[in-house]
Amino acid sequence: MKQLRDILVRLANVLFTLVLVGCLLSFGLLAVGPHVFGYRTATMLTGSMEPGITPGDVVVSVPRPAQDVKVGDVISYHIPVEDHRVETHRVIEVINNEDGTIAVRTQGDANAEPDPWTATLEGDTVWEMQAVVPWIGNGIRALRTPFVQDNVFWAAIGLALMLGLSMIWSRNEDEEELMPTPAPARLPVSVPAATEASHASYVAALTTLAEDLDPDYAVFYAGQWREMLPSRLERVSAAVDTRDFDAAMDSVLSLKVSSASVGASDLSDAAAFIEAAVRERSWETADSLVAMLPQVAERSQQELVSCLAA
Incomplete structure (x- = not known):
């Protein structure tokens, strides 16, 4: 299935690129170029x-x-007969008229006979061929056929759908690559005891806040974190209880990031384990981890208060 998806994604990208490049080149040659370069x-x-x-x-x-x-x-010129269409033929004779105008006789290279008219050139200029771009005209003529005009809308819709699917599949693959793989063997089975390393993490985090912002603000921020911690825990618990994936991810990420910002590494790690369980829809594991959060949170608050007092 993945191999087929990769083939379709590549095919959609190639088709889109070819169509885009072709449209840009044609637009530049036929629409922009004549106004900019005068041809x-x-x-x-x-x-x-x-x-x-x-x-x-x-x-x-x-x-x-x-x-x-x-x-x-x-040269390209308007023929003097019939529908006065533009003809591109080779000049075989130049005639200077007495009134100062210039007339020409022309013939197609593949024709056995000259054109059956003499054309007087209009104005002071004549349009002389400088280059030939093969095949583009066939594409333009094809676009003007009833079949293409009747079906171009559906073709555009199909191409847009293929492009959209390729973008969605690519995004899903990127998300899968970035998504952390949970390691059940590493999930905690009990609340770890306080250590000097955990105390040092509070000191380092608060020192960083004080240096980057302001010492008073660091203390204020730590107080705000303590006040909001109960509501954050309630949000995580409620979201996991109701099996609400989006709410669970939002609340657990909020808990993880905010805890890390004040140095509550144990609480941040616990939130990370819950995040991994939720991503895998392992709700029973998430329930067990959420049940331990109050103990971890209580100890984290005590350690933070101790650090601030010191």
């Missing part, structure tokens, strides 16, 4: 310029003075 793009629809330009290629043209056009140039 024009046109999709070749026929094979009249093969093999140099094939159907579906995008022709990139830049403006140049009309008077500089010469035989051999490939």
Whole structure:
């Protein structure tokens, strides 16, 4: 199952990356580029310029003075007949009219005969081909087909779902890696006795608070912790009794962090054991640990008072 999930995640990421890169490149070439760099793009629809330009290629043209056009140039211009569409063909003759205008005759490289018209260039500039980008035009034309337009919404929804699932699975894997694995053999079976090391932890924590903040605030904070300890214990007990996972995690983490901040290492460790049991939904183990909390808390308060008095 995990192997299949990994394959789907990779597939979704690859598809999303390819679509994103393709969209960005197409948008930059067709929408942004002409405004920034002053070129024009046109999709070749026929094979009249093969093999140099094939159907579906995008022709990139830049403006140049009309008077500089010469035989051999490939230009894009409006034909003077029918629908006046834009045609991209090679110049085979340049005609300087008496009125100062310039006309051209053109022919497709793949055509046996010249185009059956003479086109007068409009304005002072002509658009000359500078580059050909293959295949992009095919994608644009495909997007305009009824089938794609009718189904693109569902395709986008499917891609979004695949991306969303890949993100959820990746996040779950990260959480599993970060989640501590409980060690039942290490769970305490009795309340440990007070030691010099536990007393030293209070001194170190309160000294840190005094140095980082203020000595008076360290004493005030320790007093606040003592006042709030009973309510914290009640929250842990109630959450474990009702098997409320979210409430249990919230209350036990609050107890663990606040106890560590004043140096109550035994109480903080006990909270950590409860946290591990709750994560594994081992509620019976959590019940046993919660039952020992009042004793640990009572001794922790006594040690804190002793430390403050010293």
